[in-house]
Every structure is written in C-alpha cells, then in structure tokens.
Amino acid sequence: xxxxxxxxxxxxxxxxxxxxxxxxxxxxxxxxxxxxGCHIYGKAEFQNPGGSVKDRxxxxxxxxxxxxGWLKPGGTVVEGTAGNTGIGLAHVCRSKGYKCVIYMPNTxxxxxxxxxxxLGADVRPVPAVAYENPKNYNHQAQAYAEQLENAIxxxxxxxxxxxxxxxxxxxxxxxxxxxxxxxxFICSTGTGGTLxxxxxxxxxxxxxxxxxxxxxxxxxxxxxYITSGGKLIERSGSSITExxxxxxxxxxxxxxxxxxxxxFTIPDTKSIAMxxxxxxxxxxxxxxxxxxxxxxxxxxxxxxxxxxxxxxILCDGAYRYQSRLFSKSWLKSKDLANAIPLHLRKYSVL
Ligand code: PMP
Numbered sequence: 001x002x003x004x005x006x007x008x009x010x011x012x013x014x015x016x017x018x019x020x021x022x023x024x025x026x027x028x029x030x031x032x033x034x035x036x037g038c039h040i041y042g043k044a045e046f047q048n049p050g051g052s053v054k055d056r057x058x059x060x061x062x063x064x065x066x067x068x069g070w071l072k073p074g075g076t077v078v079e080g081t082a083g084n085t086g087i088g089l090a091h092v093c094r095s096k097g098y099k100c101v102i103y104m105p106n107t108x109x110x111x112x113x114x115x116x117x118x119l120g121a122d123v124r125p126v127p128a129v130a131y132e133n134p135k136n137y138n139h140q141a142q143a144y145a146e147q148l149e150n151a152i153x154x155x156x157x158x159x160x161x162x163x164x165x166x167x168x169x170x171x172x173x174x175x176x177x178x179x180x181x182x183x184x185f186i187c188s189t190g191t192g193g194t195l196x197x198x199x200x201x202x203x204x205x206x207x208x209x210x211x212x213x214x215x216x217x218x219x220x221x222x223x224x225y226i227t228s229g230g231k232l233i234e235r236s237g238s239s240i241t242e243x244x245x246x247x248x249x250x251x252x253x254x255x256x257x258x259x260x261x262x263x264f265t266i267p268d269t270k271s272i273a274m275x276x277x278x279x280x281x282x283x284x285x286x287x288x289x290x291x292x293x294x295x296x297x298x299x300x301x302x303x304x305x306x307x308x309x310x311x312x313i314l315c316d317g318a319y320r321y322q323s324r325l326f327s328k329s330w331l332k333s334k335d336l337a338n339a340i341p342l343h344l345r346k347y348s349v350l
Contacts, residue, residue, distance in 0.1 A: 029294065036301050037306040046316045051319075056165045059088070062098070076100070078153050079101075079154045079155075081103075084316060106127060109324060130247070157251070184308065185213070188244040189222060195253065195260075197255075200256045215264050215295075216266070217268070217271070239271075264296050280344050294314075297310045297311070
C-alpha cells in the first residue's frame with residue numbers, strides 16, 4: 001500500500017436521502033469499447049441511494065404531488081410497481097414521513113419483496129394479469145388510493161412527472177458528462193420515463209444530432225411499434241428481464257415516441273451472455289435490464305459506425321436478482337443455462 005496517499009472528501013455534501021439521488025458517474029465500458037472500436041458508456045444508476053434508476057422517478061413523482069398540494073404531511077403514497085419504483089418510493093417516503101403502500105405482480109423476486117418490507121412499505125403482491133384486467137396491480141393501487149384521505153396514486157406509467165425527472169436530471173448529466181459528444185442513446189422501457197425524459201433532453205440539446213433508440217426484451221411491443229410506423233401488435237413471448245417490457249405506449253413514452261429513430265429486440269440469450277461478460281471483463285455485477293441495455297448499446301454503436309459514442313443506462317445491480325440470474329438451476333429452468341459462455345460458467349452457483 002502507498003502510505004503517502006491521502007484522499008480528502010471531494011464530493012459535495014448533500015441534504016439527506018433525497019439530496020443523494022442523481023449525479024451518478026458515467027462508466028466507460030473499456031472492453032466493449034475496445035472490441036467494437038466505439039465508445040460505449042453506461043450511466044451508473046445502480047449508484048443511486050435506493051439502488052436503481054427509479055429513485056429519480058420516485059422523488060420526482062412525490063415532489064410533483066407535494067408542489068401541486070395533493071400530498072400533505074402524514075399522507076400515504078400508493079403505487080403499482082414491479083419493485084424498483086416501490087423501493088425508491090419507500091425510501092423517499094421514509095425520509096419525508098409518508099406512509100407507502102405497494103401493489104406488485106407476484107412474479108417478482110423475493111429479494112425485492114423482502115427489501116420493500118424492511119423499508120417499511122405495506123407490500124401487497126397480486127396475481128400478474130394484463131393491464132386490461134381490472135385486477136392488474138396498477139388498477140388495484142389506483143382504487144385503493146382513491147378511497148383513502150390524504151393519499152396519492154403516483155401513477156408512474158402515465159404521470160409525466162416521471163419523464164420530467166429524467167428530463168431535468170439524467171439527461172443534463174449525460175450531456176455534461178459527454179460534453180455533448182454523443183451520437184446515440186438507447187435503453188429499454190418499463191414506464192418509458194427514462195427513455196422519454198433523457199431522449200427528449202438530448203435530442204433538443206444536440207439539435208437532433210443524437211439519435212435516440214429503444215431496446216425491447218422479447219414479449220414487448222414497442223420496438224415493432226416504432227419500426228412498423230405505429231402499429232401496436234398483441235403481446236406474445238416473455239423474458240426473464242424484470243422491470244422492462246411494455247404492451248402499450250404509456251403517457252410518459254408518448255411525450256417522446258415521435259423522436260425515436262428505431263428499436264431493437266434483444267433475446268434473453270444475449271442479455272444473459274452480456275450479464276456474465278459485464279462481470280468478467282468490466283467488473284460490473286448488474287441486473288438483467290442493464291445487460292440488455294448494454295447489448296443494445298453495442299448493436300447501436302455498430303450501426304452508427306466506428307468511433308461513435310453511445311450511452312445507455314445501468315439500471316440496477318444484480319443483488320436484487322442473484323438467486324435467479326446467478327443460479328445454474330434457475331437459468332436451466334428457463335432454458336437459459338447454455339446462454340452463459342462456457343468460460344464464464346464459473347460465476348454461476350447452485
Ligand atoms: N430496469 C429496471 C430494473 C427497472 O425496474 C425499470 C423500471 N421498472 C426499468 C429498467 C425501466 O425504467 P423506466 O420505467 O424509466 O422505463
């Protein structure tokens with residue numbers, strides 16, 4: 001160890017949990033960049049204090065409701081969420097003194113349910129049924145909030161305060177971090193808040209020079225919606241990626257859908273291979289949506305040509321899903337064990 005090295009605090013002091021949301025690093029993915037001859041960056045959203053990109057949306061949704069006078073001290077925040085928005089909301093609610101009720105599909109990982117409960121949220125797992133069904137977790141959240149006093153349904157899918165949070169924070173950070181040298185931005189969508197907010201900001205700032213693309217997991221209809229010029233197909237197929245994939249154009253996505261250049265659908269086999277590669281060569285232990293985003297960023301960079309700069313989102317870490325994504329038997333049950341490159345199988349257990 002070099003004993004003469006002393007590092008003093010250089011980071012600005014921030015005000016509480018909420019002040020710690022955002023200002024995440026932009027990580028240069030060295031090996032993938034060298035391999036492709038492009039510059040591929042991942043925005044380290046897993047470094048938010050609640051562990052995911054959704055901390056930004058959670059804070060934005062709550063602050064918007066406060067500003068509009070919809071939420072008063074001691075109130076209740078209700079949301080339907082696959083997990084990360086709930087985790088962000090649970091943190092924000094604790095830090096601001098609100099109660100938090102989370103409806104979620106019962107297909108989500110146990111790690112996320114446990115964490116939400118430990119953060120003090122009232123978690124209500126419900127059967128995973130389509131949006132059209134009134135028993136869908138979103139509709140149940142809305143109905144519950146409507147019959148409570150001093151309560152809001154944050155409505156992350158169609159409340160555009162979500163995309164606005166990314167327009168005012170994630171987008172400007174990426175622009176500043178790349179000093180405006182950004183040829184492409186691509187990410188997957190759940191609510192579409194990240195893609196629409198970041199995309200709109202970058203496209204405006206670059207005066208249309210930065211191309212914005214969408215990445216879908218199998219079973220999501222948005223990339224075909226864009227490439228077909230606006231045809232919404234029936235959902236079919238499924239993916240092991242949690243928190244992404246969509247069957248409709250949400251109000252958040254609608255704020256920017258016309259600005260998208262194109263989309264890719266990334267099969268789970270490629271996302272799993274990238275998940276292990278990110279760990280092995282970049283040292284990054286990521287969730288599956290981040291891996292899918294990186295596969296898509298590589299494809300976009302190759303499309304834009306040698307020397308291009310492409311940014312994507314590293315949404316959250318693997319810690320929330322490790323009992324699945326790093327389990328040989330779980331991957332086998334999904335017919336994905338063979339997707340792990342042979343030399344990287346040492347990383348999976350059980
Ligand atoms: N990745 C993960 C792990 C998520 O939980 C989510 C949100 N559900 C996303 C990506 C997509 O973000 P957005 O809702 O902004 O489209």
